[in-house]
Amino acid sequence: MNTTQLFNQPTITFKRTVLMSMMAMSLGGISLSTQAQTSAQSNQQEIEQLRQEVQALRALVEQQQAQTATGIAPVAIAPVPVSAPATKPVMKIASGAEFNLYGNIRADASYQAEGGSAARMYNQINAVPLEGVGERSDEFKSTLAATRLGMDFKAPVGAGDKALSGKVEVDFLGGASFDNLRIRHAYISYANWLIGQTWSNFAVPDYIPETVDALVYAGGSIKRTPQVRYTSTISPETNLVFAVEDPKDATITGIKQRLPALTARLNHKFADNLTVSARAMGNEKRVNEDEKTAWGVGLGAKYDVVPGTTLKADYYHVKGDSSFVSYANTGVITAANGDLLQSEFDSISVGLTQQFNDKLRGTLGYGYMNFDEDQAYINAVTDKTKANKDLWQAWANVFYSPTKPLSFGLEYVYGEREALAPATPNGSKTGEDNRINAVAIYNF
Structure with a gap:
């Protein structure tokens, strides 16, 4: 190895080479001294000097290695300028509002083993055909109608740091056949106020x-x-x-809406793992100039049993309304003598979700609705096979997310409805919902 090659090696290699050379020279000196039979005092001095040199060089090498291990540069190097991390670009419009787009592409598929109808592939437990009456069993269905597109926005308002915020979100689940564009959310909020369409304050x-x-x-x-x-x-x-809401109810024949519904909700967090919500609702049902007051109460709870295991439960008791809680019988009907008659029911849903790891979770759930058997109401129902005495469904599912934007789900659901009267000609009062659901979602 020539001189140029030696000085081109890293600092540690160079110093180790020097150490080896010095050791060799010293050992050579010792050998020569021994062969020449020099005095014992001279030999001892040379050995002591060599020991000191070795210790000094060893300390230097160990210091060099420690600096390299901790990421400290062994020699002075001019710092390389590092640019600041790129920030997410903020989208703005002419008014100065900031906004961001979000949404998903969602593909749903379902295999209906028993029950169901051709018009819908999503849940329809209150209207599944009674046994032997127009069932659409052994049928595959699919759609992308639940694909969603949304926009969150924020805009400065007046002086200070207060801002007006809001959301606009749509999907394609509108219309009877679930293939039309519809508004999910469209609202603005400022301070403690919200105006627009979003989740009901009663039916959260x-x-x-x-x-x-x-x-x-x-x-x-x-x-x-x-x-x-x-x-x-x-x-x-x-x-x-508190909220005033539009309680539109298309299931009630001849209804004339005069006043909004009044709703109230009290939310309380008892501990880090327990949240509850108590709700109340009241609204006027006006049919052919006659009036009835509809009302309801609700109670929901979410409890994290242990980290990764969550229990949810939701209960409703409602009288005279079929707009807020899904799958209810018609809230108000008109008797032959013109009297308004109200449906009344209790409902509950409960489920346990287990997060197995950061990519896999699953849920077991059960839901039940029971309607009061008011004989006057039952007598006034025109088609008793389309009104229900009770409904129930049980389901089990798993969701797998291999990466953050992707999610896949698989679910089995079984449920039944019992109608107020049997169908003809077979006399069955039971409709069945037995199917497997699958979904693939890409979020953006």
Whole structure:
């Protein structure tokens, strides 16, 4: 190795070479001294000097290795300028508002083993055909109608740091056949106020067990209404929400809406793992100039049993309304003598979700609805095979997310409805919903 090659090696290699050379020279000196039979005192001095040199060089090498291990440069190097991390670009419009787009592409598929109809592939437990009457069993269905597109926005308003925020979100589940564009959410909020359409203050989805089906199962509700809402924060753990909402109810014949519904919701967090919500609702049902007051109460709870295991439950008792809670019988009907008669029911949904790891989770759920057997109401129902005495569904699902934007779900659901009267000619009062659901979602 020539001199140029030697100095081109890393600093540590160079110093180790020097150490070896010096050791060799010293050892050579010792050998020569021994052969020449020099005095013992001279030999001892040379050995001691060599020991000191070796220790000094060893300390230098160890220091060099320690600096390299900790990432400290062994020699002074001019720092390389590092550019600041790129920030996510903010999209703005002429008014100064900032906004971001989001959404998903969602593909749903379902195999209906028993029950169901051709018009819909999502949940329809209140209207599945009775046994032997027009069932669409052994049938595969698919759609991308639950694909969603949304936009969140924020804009400065007046002086100070307060801002107006809002959301616009649509999907394609509108119309009887679920293939038309519809508004899911469209609202603005400022301070404690919200104006627009979003989740009902009475029928919130927070306490519903997770499903693959794009619609809720028996016992729950995913109602969105036009509303004006005010939120009052009582404490960090408690808030009270009031709203006036549009209780439109297309199932009631001849209804004339005169007043909005009044709703109230009290949310409280008892501990880090327990949240509850108590709700109340009241609204006027006006048919042919006659009036009835509809009302309801609800109670929901979410409890993290242990980290990764969550229990959800939601309960409703409602009289005279079929707009807020899904799959209810018609809230108000007119008797032959002109009297208004009201349906009344209790419903509950409960489910346990287990997060197995960061990519896999699963849910077991059950939902039930029971309608009071008011004989006057039953007598006034025109087609008793289309009104129900009770409904129930049970389901089990798993969701797998291999990467953050992708999610795949598989679910089995079985449920039944019992009608107020049997169908003809076979005399069956039971309709069955037996199917497997699958979904693939890409979020953006």
